[in-house]
Amino acid sequence: MNNIQKFNALHQTDDLLFLGNAWDVLSARSLEKSGFQAIGTTSWGIAASLGFADGEKIDFALHLAIIKMIVDHVHIPVSADIEAGYSEDADTIVENVLRTADLGVAGINIEDSFKTKPGLKETRVQAALLQKMRVALDNRGFQGFYINARIDTYFRKDDPFEETISRGKAYVESGASGIFVPGLCAEEETRSIVQQVPAPLNVLSRPNLTDTNKLAELGVKRFSIGNDFYDHIAAYASKSAERLIPEKNSRALYEG
Numbered sequence: 001m002n003n004i005q006k007f008n009a010l011h012q013t014d015d016l017l018f019l020g021n022a023w024d025v026l027s028a029r030s031l032e033k034s035g036f037q038a039i040g041t042t043s044w045g046i047a048a049s050l051g052f053a054d055g056e057k058i059d060f061a062l063h064l065a066i067i068k069m070i071v072d073h074v075h076i077p078v079s080a081d082i083e084a085g086y087s088e089d090a091d092t093i094v095e096n097v098l099r100t101a102d103l104g105v106a107g108i109n110i111e112d113s114f115k116t117k118p119g120l121k122e123t124r125v126q127a128a129l130l131q132k133m134r135v136a137l138d139n140r141g142f143q144g145f146y147i148n149a150r151i152d153t154y155f156r157k158d159d160p161f162e163e164t165i166s167r168g169k170a171y172v173e174s175g176a177s178g179i180f181v182p183g184l185c186a187e188e189e190t191r192s193i194v195q196q197v198p199a200p201l202n203v204l205s206r207p208n209l210t211d212t213n214k215l216a217e218l219g220v221k222r223f224s225i226g227n228d229f230y231d232h233i234a235a236y237a238s239k240s241a242e243r244l245i246p247e248k249n250s251r252a253l254y255e256g
Helices: 003-010 025-034 043-049 060-072 090-101 123-139 161-173 187-196 212-218 228-247
Strands: 017-022 039-041 078-081 107-111 146-150 178-180 201-204 222-224
Touching (some): 039 043, 039 060, 060 090, 123 146, 123 161, 161 187
Parallel strands (some): 017 222
16 A cells, blocks of 8 residues: 555544644654654745745745655655645646655645735636646546645635535535645534535644544544644744853753
């Protein structure tokens, strides 16, 4: 069984897939060693670790180079966060997806929000892109490649619930393997989306959304920690560094 097949299988068990998100080899290996069965990359973490803001500000070739290093240094499936595809041109996005698949990842996240202006792409436009993406992947030999269609309604809309369902159905019909709805927290809405959209639902960790056992009971199949692991480590590094000069002592590096 290859990593694409393994990754798909992890979404089909009775257990929720708890996905750690890495930004470099150290974080990826740490997540693997701790027992995660698969990891995703975090575009936020990769960009921030290299001095860039999130939002496709980093050169795509550099982004791919980091993803490649992560893939090459772990033995578990990796899903790549490529934001909205690093272009507004459909053909370029599809080519970028193929370039990412060529690295050996098992899947991608692809967003339906714009990067250069507010709002979301029209549902039919994003659905057509997903269909084009699936055909290109199949033709390149990447059958079953996991396309996690991110729906940004809960970040961009005042009343997102119904539109999330309609977008989810359209995306799955067009070739998405699963849907990712960051910002979704309400239990009843979560349960309803699970029931109405015929594909695995992925949600994002939030301060009020952390219990994977409870999410599994609602039917959620995948839970991502997003950039929170990066933020936690970055904050710890800053806190440790801030003690060194004032104390003129390196003891902070040996505590805990």
